Amino acid sequence: MREAFTAELDAISDDLVHLTRLVGSAMNRATQSLLDADLRLAEEVIAADEQVDVITAETEEKCFDVIALQxxxxxxLRIVIGALRIASSLERMGDLAEHVAKQARMRYPAPAIPQELRGTFAEMGGIAEAIVSKTGAVIATKDVALATDIARHDEQMDHLHRELFTIVLSPSWKHGVEAAIDVTLLSRFYERYADHAVSVTRRVVTIVTGEPYAGVTLDAGR
Amino acid sequence: MREAFTAELDAISDDLVHLTRLVGSAMNRATQSLLDADLRLAEEVIAADEQVDVITAETEEKCFDVIALQxxxxxxLRIVIGALRIASSLERMGDLAEHVAKQARMRYPAPAIPQELRGTFAEMGGIAEAIVSKTGAVIATKDVALATDIARHDEQMDHLHRELFTIVLSPSWKHGVEAAIDVTLLSRFYERYADHAVSVTRRVVTIVTGEPYAGVTLDAGR
Structure with missing residues (x-):
């Protein structure tokens, strides 16, 4: 019984790690579609989100079966309930990557972001990639020391998000209201993506240490 | 055993209904603080969110105990897991109300929204109130017929959200980029609030009917 439980838990953990790869790749390619105004790539990201939804649903069913049968x-029990919630957060991260790709598609053939913000979004994409990859590692290895790194990345993301407001609101902003709204929403998608990664990490830390992880603040709302 | 289970399920359901009232009141008062530029009210909403978090955590513990003990x-089991997720969505709705109040606080003593959008936000607040109140009724009564109403309210909210973009992007917009960003983010908070209410309803419908509820679309991303 115990062995079966452990094996099923391992399978669930593998699914979650797989999901981090999928939503990591999705955000990475969404960023690329944004930077290159690449419609085909954006469409691919949008289409691929269905796979994330399917795997999330399968993982949730596995969690459900483990609870019902074992x-x-x-x-x-806390581990399995935690896995259920981690799956939800990862699924939402996939949605956010899809939102970025949809923004790229909506503005095509024009680029969705002005030249002077390309660096910011490239950096946000890089942080998103780092944070989700480390989130996968936390799930796979239960090495909670990585949580510090993840919290640091989240702070970098928040910093870029705030910096973007400064750029958009400066007198030198020449792109008007629509572009300002576009980049604000895009930036918020990246910021929420990082928040969810932190939330996943926090759940793993709580499971591993048995104590709530208070080292991070989430979603300041702007 | 069965009676104990039913009693505990009722207690959890009562908690969830209580949470809908709290997050309903929070959004209602947040809207008021926004329309009146009322700092004291905004502060109250922000402070009150802690209570939502506490009750959510308590409800989650009840769900956990029911699964572990019964x-x-x-x-x-699907009902209890569903309740766990409903609690998460309601907690997030509380966060979104808090975000609205924080926006009112940030711009105080100036109003966070220009005169010509007061009607839009008053309407969004009204829809938020209707949707969360009906969501509470769905949880309390399991009357899934209300789901149609809730989906309709969500469509109204999406419509207002899209309409707001038209206003902000029209040549007659005289309030500049900062106000445009403010109202876009605010509008998104209302739109996400309604999405979460739909998501809660969907879970109740799935539990009651045993079938996934496909009658709603969620979060178009903008």
Whole structure:
């Protein structure tokens, strides 16, 4: 019974790591589609989100079956419930990558971001990639030391998000209201993506250490 | 055993209904603080969100205990897992109300929204109130017929959200980039609030009917 439980937990963990790769690749390619105004790539990202939804649903079913069949209690149950929530967060990260790609598609053939913000979004994309890759590693290895790194990346993302407001609101902004709204929403998608990665990490840390992880702040709302 | 399970499920359902009232009141008062540039009210909404977080955590613990102690299976387990997720969505709705209040606070003593959009936000606030109140009724009564109403309210919210872009992007917009960003983000908070209400309803419908509810579309990303 215990062995079966452990094997099923491993399978769920593998699914979650797989999901981090999928939503990591999605955000990475969405960023590329944004920077290159690449319609084909944007369409691919949008189409690929269905796979994320399917794997999330399968993972949730596995969690459900483990609870129903093995009736875990105490920390074992917390692990499975935690996995359910991690799956939800990862699915949402996939949605956010899809939103970025949709923005690229909506503005095509024009680029969705002005030249002077390409660096900012390239950097946001890089941080998103780093944060999701480390999130996958936390799930796979349970090495909670990586949580510090992840929190740092999240701070970098928040910093870029705030910096973007400064750029958009400066007198030198020449791209008008529509472009300002576009980049604000895009920036918020990246910021929320990082928040969800932090939230996933926090759940793993709570499971591993048995204590709530208070080292991060989430979603300041702007 | 069965009676104990039913009683605990009722207690969880009561908690969820209570949460809909709290996050409904929060959004209602947040809207008021926005329309009146009322700092004290905004501060109250921001402070009150902690209570939502506490009750959410308590509800989650109740769900956890029911699973651990009663080992429900099949549809019973789906109900409890569904309740866990509903609690998460409601907690997030509370966060979104808090975001609205924070925006009112940030711009105080100036109003965070220009005169010509007061009607839009008053309407969004009204829809938010209707949708969350009906969401509470769906949870309390399991009357899934209300889902149609809720989906309609969500469409109204999406319509207002799109309409707001038209206003902000029209040549007659005289409030500049900062106000445009403010109202876009605010509008997105309302739109996401309605999405979460739909998501809660969808879960209740799935639990009651045993079938996924496909009658709604969520978060178009802009």
């Amino acid at each position: 009736a875990p209690v105490a920390s074992d | 080992a429900p299976v099949a549809s019973d």
